Amino acid sequence: MSRAENRLEITRAIQGTARRHLADVGPAALSLRAIAREVGMVSSAVYRYFASRDELLTALIIEAYDELGAAVEAADAGVRRRGDLAKRFLAVCHAVHEWARAHPHEYALLYGSPVPGYAAPDTTVPSAARITGAILRLAQESERAGHPLGAPVRTVSTQERRALGGVRPALDVTMSDDRMVRWLMAWQTLFGHVSLELFGHMHRGILDYDAHFQQVTEQLAADLGLSG
Amino acid sequence: MSRAENRLEITRAIQGTARRHLADVGPAALSLRAIAREVGMVSSAVYRYFASRDELLTALIIEAYDELGAAVEAADAGVRRRGDLAKRFLAVCHAVHEWARAHPHEYALLYGSPVPGYAAPDTTVPSAARITGAILRLAQESERAGHPLGAPVRTVSTQERRALGGVRPALDVTMSDDRMVRWLMAWQTLFGHVSLELFGHMHRGILDYDAHFQQVTEQLAADLGLSG
DNA sequence: ACACGACGAGAGCAGTGCTCTTGTTTTCGC
DNA sequence: GCGAAAACAAGAGCACTGCTCTCGTCGTGT
Numbered sequence: 001m002s003r004a005e006n007r008l009e010i011t012r013a014i015q016g017t018a019r020r021h022l023a024d025v026g027p028a029a030l031s032l033r034a035i036a037r038e039v040g041m042v043s044s045a046v047y048r049y050f051a052s053r054d055e056l057l058t059a060l061i062i063e064a065y066d067e068l069g070a071a072v073e074a075a076d077a078g079v080r081r082r083g084d085l086a087k088r089f090l091a092v093c094h095a096v097h098e099w100a101r102a103h104p105h106e107y108a109l110l111y112g113s114p115v116p117g118y119a120a121p122d123t124t125v126p127s128a129a130r131i132t133g134a135i136l137r138l139a140q141e142s143e144r145a146g147h148p149l150g151a152p153v154r155t156v157s158t159q160e161r162r163a164l165g166g167v168r169p170a171l172d173v174t175m176s177d178d179r180m181v182r183w184l185m186a187w188q189t190l191f192g193h194v195s196l197e198l199f200g201h202m203h204r205g206i207l208d209y210d211a212h213f214q215q216v217t218e219q220l221a222a223d224l225g226l227s228g
Numbered sequence: 229m230s231r232a233e234n235r236l237e238i239t240r241a242i243q244g245t246a247r248r249h250l251a252d253v254g255p256a257a258l259s260l261r262a263i264a265r266e267v268g269m270v271s272s273a274v275y276r277y278f279a280s281r282d283e284l285l286t287a288l289i290i291e292a293y294d295e296l297g298a299a300v301e302a303a304d305a306g307v308r309r310r311g312d313l314a315k316r317f318l319a320v321c322h323a324v325h326e327w328a329r330a331h332p333h334e335y336a337l338l339y340g341s342p343v344p345g346y347a348a349p350d351t352t353v354p355s356a357a358r359i360t361g362a363i364l365r366l367a368q369e370s371e372r373a374g375h376p377l378g379a380p381v382r383t384v385s386t387q388e389r390r391a392l393g394g395v396r397p398a399l400d401v402t403m404s405d406d407r408m409v410r411w412l413m414a415w416q417t418l419f420g421h422v423s424l425e426l427f428g429h430m431h432r433g434i435l436d437y438d439a440h441f442q443q444v445t446e447q448l449a450a451d452l453g454l455s456g
Numbered sequence: 457a458c459a460c461g462a463c464g465a466g467a468g469c470a471g472t473g474c475t476c477t478t479g480t481t482t483t484c485g486c
Numbered sequence: 487g488c489g490a491a492a493a494c495a496a497g498a499g500c501a502c503t504g505c506t507c508t509c510g511t512c513g514t515g516t
Contacts, residue, residue, distance in 0.1 A: 003482060003493075028256040028343070032473065044475080045495050053473065112341030114427055115256070128429070151379040154450055160443040163436035170433045184434075185417055185444055191429075192420020199342055201356070201419075205398045206412075208391035215388040216413055222382055223451075231462075231513060260504065272506080273464050281504065463512080472503065482493070 011049045013039050015059055022060055027109045032056070054118050057109075061120060062127045064106040069130030071099045076134060085142050086226035092135060093190055093217040100194045111195060132187065133171045139183040142226060143175045150225035153178035186220045239277045241267050243287055250288055255337045260284070282346050285337075289348060290355045292334040297358030299323045304362060313370050314454035320363060321418055321445040328422045339423060360415060361399045367411040370454060371403045378453035381406035414448045 017035050025031075032053050036043040050056040075095035079087045100107040110128075114120070156164075156177040164180055167173070175183075193216055196202055197209050206212045221227050245263050253259075260281050261271040278284040303323035307315045328335040338356075342348075384392075384405040392408055395401070403411075421444055424430055425437050434440045449455050 007493090026341070028341075031471085033471080042496050043473080044497075047474075048494060108341035111423070111427065111429070113254070113256075113336035120428070125432075132429075132433075151451060154443075154447055157439065157443060159436060159439035163434055163439040163443075166435045167433045181443055181447065184440070185447065188420035188424060188444070189413055189417045190420070191424060192416035192418070195339070195423055196416060196419060199339065200348070201339070201360075204353075205360075205395045206391055207394045208387060211385065211387035211391040212412070215382075215385060215391075215409060216416070219382055219409065219413065223379060235462090259502085261502080270465050271504080272466080275505075276463060458516090459514105460516100461512105461514085463510105465509085465511100467506105467508085469506080470504095473501095475498105475500080477498085478496085480494080480496100482491105484489105484491080486488090486490100 007049070010039070014046060014049055015056070015063070018056055018060055019063065022109065023103065023105050026105045027057065027060075027115055030057070057115060057118060058121060058124065060106075061109060061124050064103070064110055065124065065127035065130065067103075067106075068096070068099050068110070069127060069134070071095045072131055072134045076138075084226070085138055085145070085147070086221045089135075089138055089221050089224065089226050090217055092138065093213075093220070096131070096190060097194055097213055100198055104198055107194070107198060111191060112199070129171055133173070135187055135190075136167070136171050136173045136175075136180075136183055139179055139224075140173045140175050142224065143179055147225045149179060149182055149223070150221075150227070151182070151223040153181050156181060182224055186224060189216065189220060235277070238267070242274060242277055243284070243291070246284055246288055247291065250337065251331065251333050254333045255285065255288075255343055258285070285343065285346060286349060286352065288334075289337060289352050292331070292338055293352065293355035293358065295331075295334075296324070296327050296338070297355060297362070299327045300359055300362045304366075312454070313366055313373070313375070314449045317363075317366055317449050317452065317454050318445055320366065321441075321448070324359070324418060325422055325441055328426055332426055335422070335426060339419060340427070357399055361401070363415055363418075364395070364399050364401045364403075364408075364411055367407055367452070368401045368403050370452065371407055375453045377407060377410055377451070378449075378455070379410070379451040381409050384409060410452055414452060417444065417448060 014035060017038050018030065021030055021035055021038075030053070032046055033043040036046045039046075046056075050059070072092050072095045075091040076088050079091045083091070109115075160181070161177055164177060164184075167180060167184075193213060197206075197213075202209065202212075218227075242263060245266050246258065249263055249266075250258055258281070260274055264271040264274045267274075274284075278287070300320050300323045303319040304316050307319045311319070337343075388409070389405055392405055392412075395408060395412075421441060425434075425441075430437065430440075446455075
């Protein structure tokens with residue numbers, strides 16, 4: 001085995017072990033030493049592969065974003081042929097919900113509190129944009145199909161018009177301002193629901209998370225004008 | 229100074245210092261030893277006042293919930309006399325938004341990722357319920373005033389009806405199911421917006437957070453049927 | 457007055473991220 | 487093919503962390 005191959009394999013072993021530890025104990029309790037022990041190295045040796053704990057964390061963040069992004073895109077593609085935009089939107093929402101519930105620590109790493117002293121580098125941006133991009137691409141298709149919004153939107157202020165200016169170039173989508181407002185609200189509701197649920201704020205209030213999520217996402221689809 | 233007085237004062241000094249450290253470095257980096265140093269004690273002495281780091285954290289969580297709860301209630305009370313429900317709702321939303329921006333680490337402690345290995349005890353529940361309670365009390369008043377929802381809600385499924393069963397006893401409010409669905413969605417949108425903003429997910433997309441928040445909350449008020 | 461309990465200090469344990477040095481092994485240029 | 491250079495693993499060490507245990511000291515209720 002060549003040196004380059006070996007390096008790749010060990011890097012993968014470290015990241016894989018880190019991933020499993022992350023799922024077990026969460027990002028804040030991730031121990032580089034414990035990872036090294038399991039891989040069969042001494043802790044200092046890990047620094048040959050990742051310059052710091054933060055760099056390892058960045059790799060895990062990108063991996064998680066890409067996994068969630070792939071899940072979302074797969075869910076969309078799975079119903080694209082025989083489904084209308086409402087079905088596709090619901091599939092995307094459920095993909096986010098299910099992935100988050102299956103990987104609560106990874107979800108917390110992505111959408112929970114930022115790790116203190118850690119600032120995500122720009123390398124994470126493209127992977128992060130996959131999820132929001134997949135959602136807003138449905139919005140764009142909806143507009144191109146000429147579907148009106150299900151619930152009307154108030155007049156968009158000029159400040160808000162300016163504020164929205166960054167979304168189109170960042171995610172490479174185009175649509176009217178009022179549609180973007182509704183879809184951004186749906187985006188916030190979706191992640192608000194998932195975060196509040198996963199972080200325990202629905203405890204003893206909502207008795208059936210899945211039923212409530214179903215109701216909320218169907219309502220979002222109706223507000224967006226997706227239900228035929 | 230009697231022993232009991234002294235104990236109270238030192239307890240407060242520890243919690244106050246902890247609070248300042250929390251605002252500086254965030255919950256995960258909270259160091260009991262550093263707090264002890266600043267108070268002028270050795271770390272082991274702190275354990276006379278808080279049985280563990282987790283117990284200190286619990287005290288901070290309750291303090292933060294109560295502070296946010298008080299801010300929300302004050303915002304509501306401030307416009308109650310001369311304002312309709314729309315103004316009160318907007319005041320409450322802005323209170324949450326502003327408190328979160330002024331105290332990002334405290335907000336993260338409350339609504340961000342749970343601290344690993346820490347489970348919030350039931351003592352935090354009443355304080356946590358103040359915020360959601362203040363919001364849903366507006367919903368109740370809106371219903372009692374006979375205001376219809378601004379955006380209609382789909383038929384509430386029987387599963388969802390059951391799922392909502394815990395909200396009324398937990399927060400001591402009553403309202404119809406469809407109204408509760410809309411208000412819970414508004415609750416999710418509000419905290420979704422704040423979390424996504426504070427945790428960096430609107431970076432380079434939304435160029436003016438305040439303008440967008442204004443637009444979104446006004447839209448929520450309209451959907452809830454609050455705007456006269 | 458005295459015994460008990462509260463208290464602060466200190467040492468110590470097991471763990472952390474990270475750095476530096478040391479010895480070994482692989483790779484590459486001549 | 488050989489020697490220099492780079493890559494690598496290991497270990498010791500530093501400054502931390504939460505937490506426990508012990509040991510004197512001092513305030514307080516009986």
